[in-house]
Amino acid sequence: MTDTIALPNSLRSQPDANGHFGAFGGRYVAETLMPLILELEKVYRAAKADPAFDEEFAELLRTYVGRPNPLYYAGRLTEALRAKAAPGKGAKIYLKREELNHTGAHKINNCIGQALLARRMGKKKVIAETGAGQHGVATATVAALFGMECKIFMGAKDVERQKPNVFRMKLLGAEVVPVHSGSATLKDSMNDALRHWVSNVHDTFYIIGTAAGPHPYPELVRDFQSVIGKETRAQMLEAEGRLPDMLIAPVGGGSNAIGLFHPFLDDPEVAMIGVEAAGEGLDRKHAASLAGGVSGILHGNRTYLLQDEDGQITEAHSISAGLDYPGIGPEHSWLHEIGRVKYMPIKDDEALTSFQTLSKLEGIIPALESAHAVAAAEQIAPTLDADRIIVVNLSGRGDKDIFTVADALGVEM
Amino acid sequence: MTADRLSTHFAACRAQGRAALITFVTAGDPDVAATPAILDALVEGGADIIELGMPFTDPMADGPAIELANLRSLGSGTKTKDIFALAADFRARHPDTPLILMGYANPMLVRGSDWFADQCKAAGVDGVICVDTPPEEDAEIGPALRAAGVHLVRLATPTTDAARLPAVLNGASGFLYHVAVAGITGKQQAAQTSIEMAVARLKAATDLPIAVGFGVRTPDQAAAIGRVADGVVVGSAIVDIVGSHGDAAAPFVRQFVASLSGALTRTQETAA
DSSP states (O other): OOOOOOOTTOTTSOSOTTSEETTEEEEEOOGGGHHHHHHHHHHHHHHHTOHHHHHHHHHHIIIIIOOSOOEEEOHHHHHHHHHHSOTTBOOEEEEEEGGGSGGGBTHHHHHHHHHHHHHHTTOOEEEEEESSSHHHHHHHHHHHHHTOEEEEEEEHHHHHHTHHHHHHHHHTTOEEEEEOSTTSSHHHHHHHHHHHHHHSTTTEEEOOOSSOSSTTHHHHHHHHHTHHHHHHHHHHHHHHSSOOSEEEEEOSSOHHHHHHHGGGTTOTTOEEEEEEEEETOTTSSOOOHHHHOEEEEETEEEEEEOBOTTSOBOOOOOSSGGGOOSOOOHHHHHHHHTTSSEEEEEEHHHHHHHHHHHHHHHSOOBOHHHHHHHHHHHHHGGGSBTTOEEEEEEOBBSGGGHHHHHHHTTOOO | OOOOHHHHHHHHHHHTTSOEEEEEEETTSSOGGGHHHHHHHHHHTTOSEEEEEOOOSOOTTSOHHHHHHHHHHHHTTOOHHHHHHHHHHHHHHOTTSOEEEEEOHHHHHTTOHHHHHHHHHHHTOOEEEETTOOGGGGGGTHHHHHHTTOEEOEEEOTTOOTTTHHHHHTTOOSOEEEEOSSSOTTSOOOOHHHHHHHHHHHHHHOSSOEEEESSOOSHHHHHHHHTTOSEEEEOHHHHHHHHHHGGGOHHHHHHHHHHHHHHHHHHHHHHO
């Protein structure tokens, strides 16, 4: 009951042999990287077929990460929304507590999986890109755990706005490399990580932080993050005796969202909402690549991108450094085009409000990324009948964002 | 293909017992108005084949020199239509010099591969190098270029092993570009012995001319590579000159390129 089998015609059987999700995905990298990416795919196939790999992954998730984390019924939030809804309206809201994972976000699930792959490939050095620092901290953590040398590429602007995480990475023994090129945010840190990788491909493993990049990354990141959806499924069946009616998750690259959604893709009764960062609004600066972008090629995959008519990548904006990226994972682009998942834009100010609402009502300070999903739930829940059930993925905790939020609220710290 | 300028040029260089000099600059660097004089300077300095870089906001396979050139170009407002206008203008003034467009997939394919291939054909572009499109994704760009009679030049690298080489060669045309270092443009220099071994390995596998690039910065290096390869590519060193001198760069570019082509000619004399 905790999982379903992917059938040949299943929505869960993507990508194809060449790494394509419909028209998206693929492997658009320099020739230097191709042999390594092909080897990674081979190693991943072997690991997937090896019960020992799965056992070690599951054991580390249990004893090191702290899984399974709870599925929590947010009663105070639910009641507050019902109070404002029409009679008989106001869906029940559950929170999947990824913020309770070691290091404070879902990112650690994927990092453990990729570090195990790096070890299988004999690589002693790992690199990663990071925006908000959650993935950087998770990578630095697994590098310490596995005794690997670690370099984290981070946009100079993000180094400035995420100081606590920068310090954490250094404490964990990682070198943080500030990236000054371009917009000095997440996309530029990915460019520089790729530059470093192409120059050190013989001994370095690139731990990509989201379900994007060249095949097989979108697939393996999704698989490692699918623990979120598998647990949610079992926990919901136990709590309510049935599947939820709707799943809501924030989407930057979209690894936490695809991890929650994937085990439910073949259950048509479960609706899914991915929440994109609409920044200052879709007609102004934003990071909503599905609502405001078109199909293109960047960072190794074909996907929806913010770009101009000449294919130049335009700057993304979000109050959340983790969502400040002009692209999205290719599986999301495909799920958007076939209509299986709906994507909804939420603005900076809406996320800020929900950041405070959840803190006050539930005693949980969410990451700004997660606050986008909470904001969407606050808008949707009152329109649904009271017997409906929504699960919101609380992808990370908000400690890292208190400076950004204080700044936005005009509070001096 | 009506007149294959690439094969004609490689054959002519081979007849002279020397490698072809292939030079790279970024289109629109520092601005579109300055580019024709810089392209002329490459030809006057003795370049046999011209690579014209299409600027991209995110040139993740390039080092700082070419990245900065990309940003200078885009910062001055270079558009894709300007690049094709530059190419057509070059073709009108230099009917025989092969011209290759080099860049990243997104600017090339944003209007579709057929549109891009048609523009290349109309502007007299002889070949295309798409850095981030490996043979596995050939369908994105290869068929359209081949239908338009434009070469898709493939890259081989130090990581391209014997098992992978046939995949790289399948659909390759014009010449094979050996990226001498596993890295980004403009940085390290490869050891001469590793270049010689790579070229020998590639020559055993294909009849295509082999050009070697990445990290070639001096006449001496060019000459050394010219003894074994069919072509030598120099990019970042020229782009640096454009970066230092801006729209007054043409005479400095001409002088530097002349020193490179002179070194390749002397190779012929010593070899003869």
